[in-house]
Amino acid sequence: xxxxxxxxxxxxxxxxxxxxxLASGGLARVAAAAQAAGSRSAAxxxxxxxxxxxxxxxFTLDRTIINLNNGGCSPSPRVVHEAxxxxxDISNQSPVYHMWQVLEPNIEAVRRRLALHAGxxxxxxxxxxxxxxxxxxxxxxxxxxxxxEIVTTNQDYGRMLNTWEQRVRRDKVVLRKVSxxxxxxxxxxxxxxxxxxxxxxxxxxxxxxxxxxxxQIFPVRAIADVARARGIVTIVDGAHAFAHFPFALRxxxxxxxGTSLHKWLSAPIGTGFLYVRREMIPRIWxxxxxxxxxxxxxxxxxxxxxxxxxxxxxxxxxxxxxxxIGVERKAARLRYLRERWSAPMRExxxxxxxxxxxxxxxxxxxxxxxxxxxxxxxxxxxxERYRILATPIKHEEYQGVRVTPHVxxxxxxxxIFVGAMKEAIGAGIGKTATA
Ligand SMILES: Cc1ncc(COP(=O)(O)O)c(C=O)c1O
Numbered sequence: 409x410x411x412x413x414x415x416x417x418x419x420x421x422x423x424x425x426x427x428x429x430l431a432s433g434g435l436a437r438v439a440a441a442a443q444a445a446g447s448r449s450a451a452x453x454x455x456x457x458x459x460x461x462x463x464x465x466x467f468t469l470d471r472t473i474i475n476l477n478n479g480g481c482s483p484s485p486r487v488v489h490e491a492x493x494x495x496x497d498i499s500n501q502s503p504v505y506h507m508w509q510v511l512e513p514n515i516e517a518v519r520r521r522l523a524l525h526a527g528x529x530x531x532x533x534x535x536x537x538x539x540x541x542x543x544x545x546x547x548x549x550x551x552x553x554x555x556x557e558i559v560t561t562n563q564d565y566g567r568m569l570n571t572w573e574q575r576v577r578r579d580k581v582v583l584r585k586v587s588x589x590x591x592x593x594x595x596x597x598x599x600x601x602x603x604x605x606x607x608x609x610x611x612x613x614x615x616x617x618x619x620x621x622x623x624q625i626f627p628v629r630a631i632a633d634v635a636r637a638r639g640i641v642t643i644v645d646g647a648h649a650f651a652h653f654p655f656a657l658r659x660x661x662x663x664x665x666g667t668s669l670h671k672w673l674s675a676p677i678g679t680g681f682l683y684v685r686r687e688m689i690p691r692i693w694x695x696x697x698x699x700x701x702x703x704x705x706x707x708x709x710x711x712x713x714x715x716x717x718x719x720x721x722x723x724x725x726x727x728x729x730x731x732x733i734g735v736e737r738k739a740a741r742l743r744y745l746r747e748r749w750s751a752p753m754r755e756x757x758x759x760x761x762x763x764x765x766x767x768x769x770x771x772x773x774x775x776x777x778x779x780x781x782x783x784x785x786x787x788x789x790x791x792e793r794y795r796i797l798a799t800p801i802k803h804e805e806y807q808g809v810r811v812t813p814h815v816x817x818x819x820x821x822x823x824i825f826v827g828a829m830k831e832a833i834g835a836g837i838g839k840t841a842t843a
Contacts, residue, residue, distance in 0.1 A: 527656025542666025742772025
C-alpha cells in the first residue's frame, strides 16, 4: 500500500497540491481556485461548479442528509473545526495558563480581524456567544422609563420580542409591532411603516437587517437616518446578515448591531459579535457587570466569567476561509442557489414565493408557501422520506417552508429538494382540511 508520504513524493505537482490541501484541510484548494478565478465577475463564478466543488470539499459533512437549514446553524469547514479542536486541546493542558494566558489574550487579534470585515473600529466590537446575547445586552442594558416606546416588527425574532415583552412587564415600557406584507412592495414601504409607528415617546427602533422568516432585507441606513434625526436608538438584528452578503457597519448608521457567527460565517457554534457605536457604549449597561473604569470600553460586554477561548479564537480561521472565497462571490452564489430551487417551484400550482426576487431585498434565504398546506407536515415528510432538513415557518400572517442552503450545498441537493417538494405537493402531503 502506498503510504501518504510515498504518494506525495511520487505524484509530482499533484503531490504538492495534495500536500497543501491535506495540510490546510482544503483551504489551499479553495485559495487556488479563487486565484484561478482571477477577475471573473461574482455572478459568472456563481455558476462555475468546478470552483464551488472545491468549496464543498472543504467541509466534512454527512452527505446522506441534505441540510437546508444552515440559517439555524452551519457546520464549519474542516480547517475551522480543526483549529477549534486544537485550541480545546491546548486549553486542557493547564487551563489557567494555556487558556487564560496563552489563548485568551489573542481575542484582541480576533477583534481586529472581525472589525476589518464588519467595517467598524475594533473598539466598537465585542465578541459574544451569539445574536441573542448581543442584542439582549442592548435591550436590557438601555435605561428606559415607564411609558417609553419601542418600535419593532411582528416578524422580528421570537426571543428578541420576548426580551422586550419582559421589559413591558417589568419596566412598563410600550412595545409597538409593525406588520408588513411578504414580500413588501419596496424598501421605502418598510421605512414608511416604521416611521409611521414613531411617536414622541419612541426611544428605540429594533428591526432585522434580514429576517429569519422570509429573508427580507431591511433598508438599515434609511431607518437609522429617520431614527437619528429624532434621537432614537437603533438596534439591528443582523443574525443572518454578516458574512451572507456584503456591507460595512460604518455605512449602516445604526447604534447597535448583533450577529451570530455560527450561521453564515461557519465559525464554531456559540460565537457572535456585538457592535456598539462608540458614543453609545457608555449608555448601555452590560448584562454581566464590569468595573466603572470600563464604562466606555467595549470589553465591558465580554465580562461573562470563565468560558472556552477555543470558540472565539477559531473565528479567525473562519474569517480566513470566508475571505478566501470572498463575500461578493459568496452572496452571488447564495442568490444563485435560491434561484435554482425557487424558479421550478414557482411553476407549481398554489405555490407562492414569500421572498422577493429583487437583489436589494433578498439573498440566499428563501421561503415558499404552498396554499392550504401545513409546512410542518410537509417538512416532516421531507425528512422522513428524503432526509432533507428544511424549516417550517408558521407566522400569524403566513406560512411556508424556509430553505437556507450554504456554500457547500450542491446543485444536485437542490434538485432533489425540488423533486421531493413536487412529489409531496402532488400527493397532497400536509393539506389542511379547509383547502
Ligand atoms: C433573526 C434572528 N435573530 C436572532 C437569532 C438568535 O440567534 P442565536 O440563537 O444564534 O442567538 C436568530 C436565530 O436564528 C435569528 O434568526
